[in-house]
Every structure is written in C-alpha cells, then in structure tokens.
Amino acid sequence: MLTFRPATFLSLLLSLTIVNALHFYLDANEKRCFIEELPSDTIVEGHYRALEWQEKGQVYALEPDLGIVVEVEEMETGHSVVQTRGPPDSRFTFTSHESGDHQICLSTNYTSWWSSTHIKLYLDIVVGNTKADVERDRSHVSVLAGKVRDLNQKLEDIRREQQYQRERESDFRDLSEGTNSKAVWYSLMQIVFLVLTCTWQLKHLKKPVRFARDYLVPMMDSKRDLADDAASLAQSLPGEEAQSRELVRPPIDYSSFDTFTHSVWARWKSLWTKRFIFSLVAGQVVSLCITVTNVTTTELISRNWSLPTTQTWFLYFSLFVVYTPYTIYQYGLRGWGKLIIRDGWKYFILASCDVEGNFLVVKAYNYTDLLSCMLLDAWAIPVCMFFCWVYMRTRYHWTQILGVLVCTGGLGMLVISDLLTDKNYPALSKGKGDAFMIIGATLYGFTNATEEFFVRKRPLYEVVGQLGMWGTLINGIQASALEHHAMTQASWNGATIGFLLAYTTSLFILYTIAPMLYRSASSAYFNISLLTSDFYGLLFGLFLFHFSPFWLYFPAFSVVVVGLIVYFWHATPEEQGKLDPHRPDYVRSTEESVVV
Structure with missing residues (x-):
C-alpha cells in the first residue's frame, strides 16, 4: 500500500522544470529567433533535431553536412551568452547570469543566397528552477x-x-x-x-x-480665346515654335569613327531643347512631390491617423476650389453649365478612375508585400503607352521602348537593394493585394493617357477643374461611406493638420504640373519619371530619419535618368501627339450670342 509523504512531495515540486517543445520550418538562409524570459542563475538546456528535405525520397531526413548555429544573448545588455555550431542532432546548455528576456536564435550553416533548401527543426527547451x-x-x-x-x-x-x-x-x-x-x-x-x-x-x-x-x-479680337493657355505654354517652352513640329534628330553616321562621334555629339546637342529640359525637370519635380506624399502619409500613420480616402479628398477639393471658379470666369456660368451637360460624363469617368486607382493602390499596400507593390506599380507604364496609341495613334520608336526598359532596370536595382537590406514585410493576402495593385496600376495608366488626350485639346484649367469637381463628389461619398466612424476617432491636432497640409500641397503641385508635362512630353514620360521617387525617399530618410543608405540606390537613380534621356534619343517630344488646345465650340458660340 502506497503512503503519502509530504517531504517526498515537496522534493518533487522543487525538482520540477519547465519544458517547451515545438517544431518549425525554415529556409537555408533564414534565422529564427525566440525570446525567453529567464530569472538569474537558471540553467537552460535545449535539444534540437534538424531534418533536411530530400527531393528524391520526398521526405525530411538527417543530413550530415547540415550544421545548426545557436546564438543566445541577453536582450537588455546585448551580452552574448552562447554562440556555437553543432551537428543536425545535438543539444546546448547555458546559465542565465542576469534576469530578463533572452533571445535564442537558430540558423543553418548554408550561406548560398540562392539555396532553396527547406529545414524541419524540432526544438525542446528545458528551463530549470533557480536556487530558492x-x-x-x-x-x-x-x-x-x-x-x-x-x-x-x-x-x-x-x-x-x-x-x-x-x-x-x-x-x-x-x-x-x-x-x-x-x-x-x-x-x-x-x-x-x-x-x-x-x-x-x-x-x-x-x-x-x-x-x-x-x-x-x-x-x-472678340473671337480670340482669352484663356487659351496654349500660347502661354508655347512662350514658356520656346521649343514649341511652328518649325519644332518638323524637328528631326540629326542622323548617326557610321561611315568612320570621326563622323560617328561627331554625329553622336550632334544628336546629343539636339536633345537639350528648352522643351526637353522642362520635361526632364518637371518629371523630377512630380517625382519629388510623390516622395513628399509618401513621407507625410508615413508620419500620419505613425500618429494613428489612417484615413486614406479622406486624406485624398482634400486634394480634389483644393483643385475644385482653385480651378473651377476660374473656368466659370472664363466660360461664363452658361458656358460652364453647357460644359457640365455635354462633356461632364467624360470628366466623371476620368475622376472615377483616378479616385478608385488611388484607393486600390492604398488597399494593395495593406495586403501584399512591398516588393510586389514596387514591381506591379510599373504596370501603369505599358498600359499608359497602349492607351496613348489608342487615343492619338502615337508611334513608339524602338529607342523609346529601350528607354522604358532601362528605367525599369533602375527600378529592378531598387527592388534588389530593398531585398538585400531586408526592407520587405510579409504579405497578409498576396493574391488579393496583387490583384488590387494590378487594377489600380491599370486605372493609373488609363487616367494618365486620358488626361493627356484631354489637355492636348482643351485648356488646362478646364480639365483640372473638372477632375477636381467630380473627384470631390466621388471621393467625398466614398469617404463618408467607408471612414465616417474613423473620422470621429482620428486625432485632429496641429501635427496631423500640418502633415495633411503638406500632403495636399505636394499633390496639388503634382496635379498642376502633370498636365503641362503631358503637353511638353507625354503621359508615358510622366510615368517613367516617377521611378526616381525612391531615390528622393532615400534622401528624406537620410536627413529626417538618419537611415543608412545602401550603395545600390545611387547607380539605380543614374540608370533611371539615363533611361529618361534614351526615351527621346531618336523621337522628339513634338512627335508624341498633336497639340491644339482650344475652348469648346459651344462655349464660344454662347459668348458670341451674348455679345450680339
């Protein structure tokens, strides 16, 4: 018959230990870390067993060449307690000298970057009691x-x-x-x-x-278009003379080396017209504006202010307030009413695609990873080029395709740099996020090409004003439906209002300069110019957040700039589409009838 002895039971309690057992999977170049809170003077013993996936047998098995690296350090002091490498089936032991969190990390000895080996690792951690x-x-x-x-x-x-x-x-x-x-x-x-x-x-x-x-x-002259800004653009861009439409690049002569170098130099000098310089500088200005919007949005999110639809509404409202009254002043209230009735549906479609494109791209960042967003966002470039061909029958020279590929290569270098510096984050739902990004980029490309088609035929203030008016209406309805409850809980203080003002101002500048860039170059050139925004983001990170730059960013920026120059190496900006902006006929007929 068994008898209960208190002394024996107490000794068993004192000898109890805590055992943590689990198994997990990791890739060859992956390091997996765990945090364990330990008291001081505590003995910890861990046993691991690593199995490598065998393609031939389709099983996990022990591999003698596989090594497991174990690293243990104190979180508070950063002191390294254990750093050892052992066979695939072994154990490790250490004693905690200080109480607090300890980080236990395990990795393999495989160092090949492209290795696709999968490891299944069993881990038992036994934590002993401290001396009472x-x-x-x-x-x-x-x-x-x-x-x-x-x-x-x-x-x-x-x-x-x-x-x-x-x-x-x-x-x-x-x-x-x-x-x-x-x-x-x-x-x-x-x-x-x-x-x-x-x-x-x-x-x-x-x-x-x-x-x-x-x-x-x-x-x-009473029939003159007082607000026809094509003349002002031609004055600000002297490359817009009548003969500039006939501009042809000097041919490259391959007959001898001297003639070849002289012809290349002549071609190089022919690039740098005032119109091309304006296009190049304007493209970098809009790229910088995109960077400012990214920085301000990041700051707003860090302050628990995340209302993307409401945030964009201020942009459309500012465009509406500035450009629509000027359009009414130029066209008259009756002419503006005819504009709404006859052409309002076109601008409604344009504003709808612009609003929903912005919304879907923001939603995509919440579901997929950063690298997928960077790559899929470039889909807007071929979409924009396709719709430019549909609208204006733009013919692309092979050097323009090469320029786009060179710029995309610069984007690829940025993606590689982010991959090497581990800036990516896990995807919540990659399929849904990628679909949102592809649809949003498609809407971006369609919107840019459509707006270019409009501004080549109508005054800038009409197009931007209509975009702002319909965008305010559509975005306001969507924001009130999706973010009504969040608006009341958001923090509306001086900092958030300041960042909202900076965000709205930068996008207002972008939406004002972009139509000018569509006229001086093209909407496709606008899209490839935006690929330099990551480099400007690096500059903001250096001066504002003290980031350490990765060397690949600098050649990536140079590659994108080279692509922007190659894009017009053979073709000229004047060849991208017919430029004939004027008021609608029904507006001019309304003015004449009123004067008579």
Missing part, C-alpha cells in the same frame, strides 16, 4: 503584505475615480454630438449661402468684365 532563498523570501513577506494592502486601497480609489470619469465622458459625448449636429447644419447653410453669393457675383460682375473687354481694349 527561503530566508530572504520570508523576510519580505510582511513587507509585501503591507504593500498589497496599500495597493488594494489605491485600486479602490482608482475604481471610484474611473467611474466618475466615465460619467463625465458620457455627458461630454452627448454635448459633443449635439454640438456637431448643429455645426453640420451651420456648414450646410454656409455652403448654400456661398453658392448663392458666388452665383450673384458672377452674374453681376459679367457686365463690367464685358465692358472692359469690348470698350477699354478695342484692339482685342
């Missing part, structure tokens, strides 16, 4: 008991204070909701009042404007 200091524990029992009583009293006080705060928060929430409802009605009334005032002003200010046009400046 009974006398010391007994001396602190009374002190701890007193502290526990004090803590209980403080908890009661805190509980009563929290209950009081909940009641106050409930009263404040009711008051805030009532105030917000009144503020919404006040805002709606204010908007209606402003619209009525604007309509009245436009109606009554039209007479002095006509008087100044017809009598104070009699030499002005």
